[in-house]
Amino acid sequence: MSDQFFTKEWERWCWTLEKLVIHGQKRLKGEVTVSGAKNAAVAILPAAILSDGHCTIENIPDILDISILKNILTNLGARIEHLNDSSIRIDTSKVNSYTATDKQIGNLRASYYLMGALLGRFKKAVVTFPGGCDFGVRPIDQHIKGFEALGAKVEIEHGKVIINANKLIGAPIYLDVVSVGATINIMLAAVKAEGITTIENPAKEPHIVDLANFLNAMGADIKGAGTDVIKIRGVRELKGGHVYTIIPDQIEAGTFMIAAAATRGDVLVKNIIPKHMESLTAKLMEMNVRVQEYDDSIRVSSKDKIQNVNIKTLPYPGFPTDLHPPVTALLCRAEGTSIITEGVWDNRFQYVDELKRMGAKIKVEGRMAVIDGSVRLTGAPIRALDLRAGAAMVIAGLMARGETTVSNIHYIDRGYEKLDEKLRALGADIQRIQE
Numbered sequence: 001m002s003d004q005f006f007t008k009e010w011e012r013w014c015w016t017l018e019k020l021v022i023h024g025q026k027r028l029k030g031e032v033t034v035s036g037a038k039n040a041a042v043a044i045l046p047a048a049i050l051s052d053g054h055c056t057i058e059n060i061p062d063i064l065d066i067s068i069l070k071n072i073l074t075n076l077g078a079r080i081e082h083l084n085d086s087s088i089r090i091d092t093s094k095v096n097s098y099t100a101t102d103k104q105i106g107n108l109r110a111s112y113y114l115m116g117a118l119l120g121r122f123k124k125a126v127v128t129f130p131g132g133c134d135f136g137v138r139p140i141d142q143h144i145k146g147f148e149a150l151g152a153k154v155e156i157e158h159g160k161v162i163i164n165a166n167k168l169i170g171a172p173i174y175l176d177v178v179s180v181g182a183t184i185n186i187m188l189a190a191v192k193a194e195g196i197t198t199i200e201n202p203a204k205e206p207h208i209v210d211l212a213n214f215l216n217a218m219g220a221d222i223k224g225a226g227t228d229v230i231k232i233r234g235v236r237e238l239k240g241g242h243v244y245t246i247i248p249d250q251i252e253a254g255t256f257m258i259a260a261a262a263t264r265g266d267v268l269v270k271n272i273i274p275k276h277m278e279s280l281t282a283k284l285m286e287m288n289v290r291v292q293e294y295d296d297s298i299r300v301s302s303k304d305k306i307q308n309v310n311i312k313t314l315p316y317p318g319f320p321t322d323l324h325p326p327v328t329a330l331l332c333r334a335e336g337t338s339i340i341t342e343g344v345w346d347n348r349f350q351y352v353d354e355l356k357r358m359g360a361k362i363k364v365e366g367r368m369a370v371i372d373g374s375v376r377l378t379g380a381p382i383r384a385l386d387l388r389a390g391a392a393m394v395i396a397g398l399m400a401r402g403e404t405t406v407s408n409i410h411y412i413d414r415g416y417e418k419l420d421e422k423l424r425a426l427g428a429d430i431q432r433i434q435e
């Protein structure tokens with residue numbers, strides 16, 4: 001599909017003013033199947049560039065960020081064939097450009113993975129400076145530090161990151177902050193470098209491990225993903241020809257678990273890896289929510305009052321920052337006062353003002369929010385200010401008395417596959433309307 005098509009698609013999403021209309025206080029009941037992980041898919045698709053062949057990738061979520069990414073890869077010369085709703089065959093043998101500066105790239109945070117992938121393949125990359133959700137400063141200094149350690153020269157000019165290397169040589173790299181994006185980008189750039197790269201203090205998120213598994217399936221030699229040190233022994237080439245299935249989305253799963261608890265519901269969340277959910281499971285149990293784990297599903301039910309808890313978000317295996325806004329909505333119905341401390345992003349509390357329109361009593365002090373659970377939420381017109389804030393608005397709407405309209409829902413569509421449809425199937429009164 002053409003660049004023009006996707007630019008129009010993006011603009012349609014942003015400007016058609018679709019809204020979600022929710023009539024709250026319906027208990028969610030039934031089963032829901034979680035889609036493939038967004039944050040794994042946005043790394044694995046660019047990683048395919050590192051091979052000179054084709055591969056099949058399954059369990060790709062049908063979300064806006066992936067549509068944009070597929071288009072960017074097509075513009076670089078990749079051939080993408082859709083095998084079904086969630087599987088593609090991607091042939092990267094004809095990728096012939098190291099320049100990714102399409103208009104859409106600035107809309108997509110994960111476009112920064114093109115830096116590592118193009119650098120790994122061509123020893124050069126020119127990529128528009130990444131955009132994405134706004135919750136404070138989003139530097140890329142650790143990505144740059146990693147590329148430079150491997151021997152590349154990095155310049156930023158006219159809103160583009162320009163990277164050049166004669167050759168990439170493995171090196172020890174210590175990350176000053178735990179960064180998902182920098183860990184992934186260094187893995188992408190180092191996988192075909194000469195010699196050994198070690199990443200110390202890396203991120204350990206499930207999608208880091210998933211990317212390493214994908215690269216290893218193509219012939220890479222990566223050990224230690226998910227631990228304190230990742231060791232990458234460079235290989236000459238990566239082969240295609242394999243079939244890879246992306247892991248389930250930890251954050252989508254968590255969003256449904258929280259929504260079930262928030263509506264006093266009873267929901268079996270299927271196609272998940274319960275181990276990835278441990279930090280949330282522990283907190284829900286502390287809140288007096290019933291959580292039963294099975295092999296690849298979790299049942300969440302709640303009839304009683306929710307107990308107040310304190311939560312601090314941290315890199316994995318800590319409580320995920322991306323579940324912070326949804327869990328804040330849930331804590332609006334807890335007994336007593338809860339405290340959420342944001343340990344990853346500088347400024348992730350903008351959405352609180354939207355919850356206040358619904359009557360929420362939340363006080364934000366720096367990186368901390370104090371949530372008083374003594375008020376019941378009432379429906380109001382509110383906005384999704386970013387992807388996970390959008391999920392929080394929907395959960396608040398499901399909890400509230402009366403009608404809630406959520407606008408700016410293109411943010412939600414960026415990262416949740418058919419959230420409204422899935423919730424409707426669980427009994428929510430939620431409709432998507434066009435204004």
Ligand code: EPU
Pocket residue numbers: 039042109110133137138139140141142143144177178179180181182203321322344345346387388415
């Ligand atoms: N940081 C730096 N320098 C860097 C990179 C990051 O100081 O070079 C700091 C950031 O400012 C932040 C912290 O390190 O304070 C963590 O940032 P990280 O690099 O881990 O975040 P990211 O890679 O940009 C990914 C997810 C986010 C998720 C964070 C944290 C993707 C595409 N995005 O972002 O997911 O919040 O990790 O887990 O994987 C979302 O899905 O809604 C989302 C925003």
